[in-house]
Amino acid sequence: RYNQTMSVQNLEINKANLLNVVVSLPKSEFEQFVSDARKLKRREETLIAKIPKFDLSDEERKIYKQLLRKFRAQNITDTEYKQLTDLTDKLEGLNVERLKCLMEIAKIRNKTLREVMKELNIKPKSYE
Numbered sequence: 001r002y003n004q005t006m007s008v009q010n011l012e013i014n015k016a017n018l019l020n021v022v023v024s025l026p027k028s029e030f031e032q033f034v035s036d037a038r039k040l041k042r043r044e045e046t047l048i049a050k051i052p053k054f055d056l057s058d059e060e061r062k063i064y065k066q067l068l069r070k071f072r073a074q075n076i077t078d079t080e081y082k083q084l085t086d087l088t089d090k091l092e093g094l095n096v097e098r099l100k101c102l103m104e105i106a107k108i109r110n111k112t113l114r115e116v117m118k119e120l121n122i123k124p125k126s127y128e
Contacts (some may be wrong), residue, residue: 044108047101048120052097055125056091063087095125 022033056064067084070076075103076084099113117123 013054025124040108044105047051047105047108050101051098051120056094060087060090063090098125112115 017037022030025033047069055061064087067076067080067087070080071084102113102120104120105120109116109119111119120123
C-alpha cells in the first residue's frame with residue numbers, strides 16, 4: 001500500500017525514526033497510514049476489552065469446581081456429570097475465543113502470544 005520501501009534489518013525503529021519516515025510520506029499515503037494505524041489501535045482495544053468476557057461466571061466457576069471435586073472422588077451422579085461436561089464444553093469454547101483474541105493482538109503487535117500475555121498480565125486459566 002505504501003510505495004516507499006525501506007530495509008528495517010539494520011534500522012533501529014524508535015519513535016523519532018518512525019516519525020521521520022511517516023512525515024516524509026506523500027500526503028495521501030500519510031493520511032492512509034494514520035487511518036490504518038487508528039483502525040489497528042481500535043481493533044486492538046476492542047479485542048483487549050473482550051478478553052475478560054471469555055470466562056465462566058462466578059456461579060458457574062463455583063459449580064464447576066464442586067462438580068470436578070465430586071468427579072475426582074468418583075461421587076458424581078449422572079445429572080451432575082452431564083452438568084460438568086456441559087460446563088467443560090462451555091469453558092473450552094470460551095478458552096478458544098480468548099485465545100483467538102490474544103493471537104490477533106499478537107499479530108497486530110507483531111509479537112508472540114507469550115509476549116502479549118505477559119504485556120497484558122494475562123495468565124492461563126486454572127479452575128482446579
